[in-house]
Amino acid sequence: MPTARDPLADLRRIAFLLERAHEKTYRVRAFRGAAAALAKLPEGEIATRAAAGKLTELAGVGDVTARCVVESLNGEEPVYLRRLESTAGQDLDAETAALRAALRGDCHAHSDWSDGGSPIDEMALAAAELGHEYLVLTDHSPRLTVARGLSAERLAEQLDVVTEINAGFEGLGMSFRILTGIEVDILADGSLDQTDELLARLDVVVGSVHSNLKDESAVMTERMVTALANPHLDILGHCTGRLITGGRGTRDESQFDPADVFAAAVEHDKAIEINSRPERLDPPKRLLRVALEMGCRFSIDTDAHAPGQLDWLPNGCARAVACGVPADRIVNTMPAAGLLAWTAAHD
Known part of the structure; x- marks a missing residue:
């Protein structure tokens, strides 16, 4: 089974790339807010909630951010993050x-x-x-x-x-x-x-x-x-x-x-x-x-x-x-x- 990624790091990386791309503030807040909400949970509770499909019961965690967390815990780079990374390169001379x-x-x-x-x-x-x-x-x-x-x-x-x-x-x-x-x-x-x-x-x-x-x-x-x-x-x-x-x-x-x-x-x-x-x-x-x-x-x-x-x-x-x-x-x-x-x- 693939090793789980750090879902909080992935959420924060998504927020960073959205900020760099000058995307709408509400999109950035969705990911930074979800990371902040999940960071308050006791150790192991993120995985427990993800397995039970209960991440979105937490204030600040929506369907998109919850899906990213599940993908991270499964050892996969979240699709949302992968798309951002693929278009985020700065080709400098x-x-x-x-x-x-x-x-x-x-x-x-x-x-x-x-x-x-x-x-x-x-x-x-x-x-x-x-x-x-x-x-x-x-x-x-x-x-x-x-x-x-x-x-x-x-x-x-x-x-x-x-x-x-x-x-x-x-x-x-x-x-x-x-x-x-x-x-x-x-x-x-x-x-x-x-x-x-x-x-x-x-x-x-x-x-x-x-x-x-x-x-x-x-x-x-x-x-x-x-x-x-x-x-x-x-x-x-x-x-x-x-x-x-x-x-x-x-x-x-x-x-x-x-x-x-x-x-x-x-x-x-x-x-x-x-x-x-x-x-x-x-x-x-x-x-x-x-x-x-x-x-x-x-x-x-x-x-x-x-x-x-x-x-x-x-x-x-x-x-x-x-x-x-x-x-x-x-x-x-x-x-x-x-x-x-x-x-x-x-x-």
């Missing part, structure tokens, strides 16, 4: 694959503390499984209430939680670590939406514009240049704010003077993010080439809101390769110590 392999971590990711869908530890474990050395946790700042932005009090609490999780990784002998961070709103006057005291405690600060995206070019330019001069900011996130596809619809690029903005980034040694989210792919290639010609550094990030989305880095790598961005201009090709030395030099 040699240059893109090499750049992806050079990335040590991801500097922009969210958890369920703001508008992400998974706990911090799940995001971190997924990053470690992808081979990352570090993941920068960058939940939103307080002004972005629609994304449950973190108040100063909640951010301080999160820092303690990250310390505890990292201690657990160290206890397991893992070299992986979570770096503390934030995606802080760049406010209308160019200031940053969090206290200087807390920003100074963070390892990496990503600053993004989320409001008044239709400001006139001169206004937006001044706003971004002011933010880049702030010693606490390290990376300028999704600089045009555009949306090119996806459930939120499309959105035109914000208008600003790229020469002035990218010159400020070079002057203060800040990085321009190459955002890998399929609906953003920001900046556009024409602006990416301008930033490269002006001497900017870059950070290739996923802006992930779920574990599977952490595997979107090849999207950004492909754009960097297409525009001729060399690996030594990308800050997250550095190991954690090098990245932290770079960000510390800004303060």
Whole structure:
């Protein structure tokens, strides 16, 4: 008789692949929810319920997830998983694959503390499984209430939680670590939406514009240049704010003077993010080439809101390769110590 597979691992793998494919949230929740419900059962009860046909009596377990569990217990790769795996391959050219392999971590990711869908530890474990050395946790700042932005009090609490999780990784002998961070709103006057005291405690600060995206070019330019001069900011996130596809619809690029903005980034040694989210792919290639010609550094990030989305880095790598961005201009090709030395030099 075939050896049983781990049904919880199979359910989580299905959820991961659905997230990577940017499938509907309800599909992901069905598999992550089933895995969470089954994880609470005493040892042996999953198999007992499966044999009796009683898996679906559990809240959170439906017909599809139950069928996957039964197939796993029978030693078979679930059909649902096999179909996803067969279509999940990312065929990368040699240059893109090499750049992806050079990335040590991801500097922009969210958890369920703001508008992400998974706990911090799940995001971190997924990053470690992808081979990352570090993941920068960058939940939103307080002004972005629609994304449950973190108040100063909640951010301080999160820092303690990250310390505890990292201690657990160290206890397991893992070299992986979570770096503390934030995606802080760049406010209308160019200031940053969090206290200087807390920003100074963070390892990496990503600053993004989320409001008044239709400001006139001169206004937006001044706003971004002011933010880049702030010693606490390290990376300028999704600089045009555009949306090119996806459930939120499309959105035109914000208008600003790229020469002035990218010159400020070079002057203060800040990085321009190459955002890998399929609906953003920001900046556009024409602006990416301008930033490269002006001497900017870059950070290739996923802006992930779920574990599977952490595997979107090849999207950004492909754009960097297409525009001729060399690996030594990308800050997250550095190991954690090098990245932290770079960000510390800004303060």
